[in-house]
Amino acid sequence: xxxxxxxxxxxxxxxxxxxxKDHIDYAHELDVAIKPDSTVPLIGKEYxxxxxxxxxxxxxGGGFLRQALQQILVSFHARRGYFIAETPTLASSELFKxxxxxxxxxxxxxxxxxxxxxxxxxxMNCPYHLxxxxxxxxxxxxxxxxxxxxxxxGRVHRYEPSGSLYGLLRVRGFTQDDAHIxxxxxxxxxxxxxxxxxxxSLMELVFGLPIDEGNVRLRLSLSDRSQIGxxxxxxxxxxxxxxxxxxxxxxxxxxxxxxxxSRGVGEAAFYGPKIDLxxxxxxxxxxxxxxxxxxxxxxxxxxxxxxxxxVKEIYGDMNVxxxxxxxxxxxxxxxxxxxxxxxxRLPFSMAPLQVAIIAIKAGGELDxxxxxxxxxxxxxxLSRGLRVAVKESSRTGLSGDVRLLESSIKPPLxxxxxxxxxxESTLAVAVYDQRTGRRSxxxxxxxxxxxxxxxxxxxxxxxxxxxxxxxxxxxxxLSHMV
RNA sequence: GCCGCGGUAGCUCAGCCUGGUAGAGCGCUGCCCUGGUAAGGCAGAGGUCCCGGGUUCAAAUCCCGGCCGCGGCUCCA
Numbered sequence: 001x002x003x004x005x006x007x008x009x010x011x012x013x014x015x016x017x018x019x020x021k022d023h024i025d026y027a028h029e030l031d032v033a034i035k036p037d038s039t040v041p042l043i044g045k046e047y048x049x050x051x052x053x054x055x056x057x058x059x060x061g062g063g064f065l066r067q068a069l070q071q072i073l074v075s076f077h078a079r080r081g082y083f084i085a086e087t088p089t090l091a092s093s094e095l096f097k098x099x100x101x102x103x104x105x106x107x108x109x110x111x112x113x114x115x116x117x118x119x120x121x122x123x124m125n126c127p128y129h130l131x132x133x134x135x136x137x138x139x140x141x142x143x144x145x146x147x148x149x150x151x152x153x154g155r156v157h158r159y160e161p162s163g164s165l166y167g168l169l170r171v172r173g174f175t176q177d178d179a180h181i182x183x184x185x186x187x188x189x190x191x192x193x194x195x196x197x198x199x200x201s202l203m204e205l206v207f208g209l210p211i212d213e214g215n216v217r218l219r220l221s222l223s224d225r226s227q228i229g230x231x232x233x234x235x236x237x238x239x240x241x242x243x244x245x246x247x248x249x250x251x252x253x254x255x256x257x258x259x260x261x262s263r264g265v266g267e268a269a270f271y272g273p274k275i276d277l278x279x280x281x282x283x284x285x286x287x288x289x290x291x292x293x294x295x296x297x298x299x300x301x302x303x304x305x306x307x308x309x310x311v312k313e314i315y316g317d318m319n320v321x322x323x324x325x326x327x328x329x330x331x332x333x334x335x336x337x338x339x340x341x342x343x344x345r346l347p348f349s350m351a352p353l354q355v356a357i358i359a360i361k362a363g364g365e366l367d368x369x370x371x372x373x374x375x376x377x378x379x380x381x382l383s384r385g386l387r388v389a390v391k392e393s394s395r396t397g398l399s400g401d402v403r404l405l406e407s408s409i410k411p412p413l414x415x416x417x418x419x420x421x422x423x424e425s426t427l428a429v430a431v432y433d434q435r436t437g438r439r440s441x442x443x444x445x446x447x448x449x450x451x452x453x454x455x456x457x458x459x460x461x462x463x464x465x466x467x468x469x470x471x472x473x474x475x476x477x478l479s480h481m482v
Numbered sequence: 483g484c485c486g487c488g489g490u491a492g493c494u495c496a497g498c499c500u501g502g503u504a505g506a507g508c509g510c511u512g513c514c515c516u517g518g519u520a521a522g523g524c525a526g527a528g529g530u531c532c533c534g535g536g537u538u539c540a541a542a543u544c545c546c547g548g549c550c551g552c553g554g555c556u557c558c559a
Contacts, residue, residue, distance in 0.1 A: 053550070108558085156559090161483050164557055174559065267558095276559090291559060330559040360518060396516040396523085403520035404509080408493095418518065430519065441519075 046352060046409050046481070047339070054165045054172030056332055061352030061409065061481070064387060066175075068350045068472040069331065070153050072206060073177050076468040080198060082151035082179055087128035089155060093118040099127040100233050100304055104270040108158045125154035126298075126324055129180040130305045142314050147183035147191055153331070154178045168336025169290060175331040181323040182307065188321045189249050192275075192295055196253050199277060199293050199327045205467035207338065207347065208434050209279070217260040219276040219291070220250045221267035233270050233300045243273045246297050250275050269324070271300040277329075281341040290337055296324040345434060348412040348460035349471050353478050354387045355457075356411040358402070360418030362395055369422045373446070377415065377427065378477065380450050385473025386457070389482040409481055412460060414439070415453070421446070427453055431460070 047062035058066055074084055093111060096102050101109065101123065110121040122128070129150045136144050155175045164170055183191045203209045223232045223239050232239065253275070254261040261275075268274060274296035280289045302308055302322050311320050328334040339346070348354055359374035361367040374390050381388045389411075393401040395418075405411060416428040427446045430439040444452035461471035 050551075158558080161557065163483060163485090163555080165551095167552085170558070176559070294559070326559070328559090333559055358519085361516095362518085363516065393518090394516060394522090395518055397521095398516095398518050400521045401519095406520050414519075416519065420517075428519080439519080 046344075047335075053162055054160060054170075056168060056171055056173070060478075064352045064474055064476060065335070065346065065350050066331065068474055069335075071470055071472040071474075072349065072464060072468045073153060073202075073328075074151070075470040076198075076202060076206075077149075077151040077177075077179065079469050080149075082149040085129065085132055085150050085152045087122070087125055087132075087152060087154065089121055089157070091120050091122050091127070093120045095127050095131075096120050096122075098304060099130075099301055100271065101127070104231070104233055108160070110157055110159060121157045122154075123156050123158045125152055125156065125176065125178045126180055126301060126322075127305075129178075130301060130307065130322070133180075133182055134305065134307070134310065137310050137314060144314075146315070146320065147181050147187060149179060149181045151177075151179040168332045168339075171332050174333065176326045177328045177331065178324070178326050181325065182302075182311075182320050183323060185319040185321055188245075188297075188323070189252075191323055192246075192249050193253060193256075195295050195323065195325050195327075196257070196275075199295075200257065201467050202327050205463040206349075208463075209338075211257060211259065211277075213259055215280045217262060217278045217289075218250055218254055219264045219267065219278050220247055220261055221264045221269075221274045221276055223268045223273065224266035227266070231266075231270060232268060234272075238299050239273070242297050242299055246273050246275065269296050269298075272296055272298040272324075274324075279337070281337040290333065292329040292334060292337075293327045294325065294329060298322040298324055342434060344410050345432060345437075346410075346412075347434065347464065348457070349464045351410070351412050352387060352476075353389055353409045353411040353481065355381055355389075355413040355415060356405055356409075356482055357388060357390045357415045357417060358398070358405075359390055359392045360395060360398060360416060361392060362419050364419060366419040366422050370417055370419060373422055374417045377417065377446070377450065377453075378479075381453075382475045382477060384450075384454065385475045387474065387476040387478055389477065389479040391479070391482040405482060409478075413457070429453065429456060431456060 046059075047065060048056055048058040051057040078084055093102060096105075096109070102111075102120075105123060109123050112119055129152070132150055133144075133148055136148070153175055155173065157173045160170060160172050165172070181191055181195075200211045203211055209215070222243050225236065225239070228234065228236055228239060250261050253259075264276075267276070274294050276291045276295075277293040278289050279292045299321065302320060307320065307322070311318055346352075357374050357377055359370050361370055371392075378388050378390050391401060391405070402414070405414065410432075412432045414430040416430070418428075421427055425446050426443045428441065428443055430441050432439050442456070444456065446453070458471075465471040
């Protein structure tokens, strides 16, 4: 790096960046320096903003991110035997009276009247999922196989006190990767442990977040026995039985996956005890622990929806449980924590801008060719379903342009095309590595096809594909954003 | 909901205490330069100072109310 540039870098933030470091080291310092106040609620300009209290609006970048994640999650669950549903945001409040929410959860619900009928905005998806199960039982009788698993990216709205809103980590409208499993009592333990394994592979393969004692603990969330009947639905005996059963399952999981488990008295859902995945994420204000995924045990809703009776009528003498579960918990919370943890670096499959192509013009006769090749690479990547942008730069402006890319939209891949590449029919590719936080540079041949570049891209998508069976290809030309 | 801090150019912010013509850096536009991976140079354009009221000859600045954001408490996914 030239002395003049070093000097320029010292001034804006008053940082001493002299010494024996390479540009990646400066990058790390700048990553912090550029957004010194970027705190946990990172809903950056590239992804969206708040349109009201607790109401996140996902913008263009956030739209691609969410849709890609949705495709991954839908496929992830479908190939594991979950049926996919999509249920309404509005409900007659009769449904939530039946489920008990209007008695035990009303203070968190939006309730209103239209034409003298009372409606609610759904705060949870479970009543709808149970209706779907019941309608399948009614139509297909014992051909419905248990455990019956139903998944939805379910957007719910809950009233949260205005002062408790916390960026993307605590909002009023959020989306659960929600599923309900109706399982015979005897299979409940295995079902729960399978769910935990699903949670582990999603975290590890899709997001590169290993589940271990360093960043994860389990919270066994139990009732407060003194509040049964007021805050918690059901009887003392039912809670007692459910909690000891879940405790045993939780300790087995903790042992198998080598994570800690601790008890949270009074932390249960109103309908049953649960196991919560508490994850520590590094943010600018230090390491914080957040509840992410959850596995919940429910003996109340099945009774209220007469599921016990229908199951006995159809399958004979069999008792079932309902497992509520969300692997990420809330998309908004998870994404918010993830963006903060990785300073806005997303896995390739979900990054709004996946490949930034920088056309380096040098003022020479090869500039036309540089432009042509850049446009061609862009078109070819677009036709393969990738999100790309072309940014024109110059030899002297390159460094500054790279800096803007790395501090804003942060594409996983940067492809440099200048006179040198054009002459040699190559592409200079810089690949960001989430694990090390560095880019590695490589040069690939660029002839008639993009074969070698596509190999690099497919490698980036590999673990997502392994986990979910897909790697979303939602193309976009985002050149205006760079 | 409670306590504290904040809202000024597309972005990050200074100015406010002590009222008197709206500021900087980056981005953007234009020109110049240039063997290249986190700031090359010069010039220019760009503002409903969050909204509403009050005080004042005069309000970004002082006062009151509201909205939104941030940190903490409480609560949650």
